[in-house]
Amino acid sequence: MPRPARACSAYLIQHGGNAIVADFGTGAFSNLRRHLSFEDLDAVFVSHMHADHFIDVVPLRYALKYGERTNDRKVALWLPPEGEAMLRAIVATFPRESRHDFLDEVFDLREYQPAGITQVGALNVRFAPTRHYIPTYALRCEAGGSSVTYSGDTAPCDEVVALARSTELFLCEATLLSSNAEYSPRGHSTAREAAEMASAAAVKRLVLTHYSTASDPATMLAEARGIFHGDVVVADDNATFEAGDT
Ligand SMILES: [Zn+2]
Ligand SMILES: [Zn+2]
Structure with missing residues (x-):
């Protein structure tokens, strides 16, 4: 669980001009912003579908859709096998108006x-x-x-x-x-x-x-x-x- 000033699992890996995160748990999005503009993230990799390892893709989605941006690139969201159905099932419970293309307009959603x-x-x-x-x-x-x-x-x-x-x-x-x-x-x-x-x-x-x-x-x-x-x-x-x- 997150605690004051401490987030759940997320590891930013950068090399040259590329940036990925391995997992993106609770609090990760806030921490990411200390290091990188969210629109410069190339990809998110999720190790498994326990929520403490991926749930901050939701605030990341809001940032990519509504935040100030200089590009309109999609972020690759790589989920484990069968992860896509699970994430889409979660999003399907959101209010109707925010459900349409909720993920797909900002993420390139795939399973590795x-x-x-x-x-x-x-x-x-x-x-x-x-x-x-x-x-x-x-x-x-x-x-x-x-x-x-x-x-x-x-x-x-x-x-x-x-x-x-x-x-x-x-x-x-x-x-x-x-x-x-x-x-x-x-x-x-x-x-x-x-x-x-x-x-x-x-x-x-x-x-x-x-x-x-x-x-x-x-x-x-x-x-x-x-x-x-x-x-x-x-x-x-x-x-x-x-x-x-x-
Ligand atoms: Zn776990
Ligand atoms: Zn865990």
């Missing part, structure tokens, strides 16, 4: 092929299925020889490790406290498990994210550093990282 590569300008995006409660996809974004991998929501997962292999920046969820690690069915990871995935994938830098108010960042760091010996940080709103020599 998890086995394929999606290209956004110079950025190549690949996916891997994760272990979560509904179909969910981790995402790896590459450009100019550098890479960022985002786990989405997942329990420890070999496919995510394979996708993250040797990535420079690994954004990995660390939802669970280690005291809750035995609960079942599993759809999330602890900081320790995130570090195990980072270590197995030999990533360069690990960013622990998707944690709750119950988590203590110092404890998360200590647990992760006991396992993964590269650079580890705990994510914070509006934190910025560089990958490669851009």
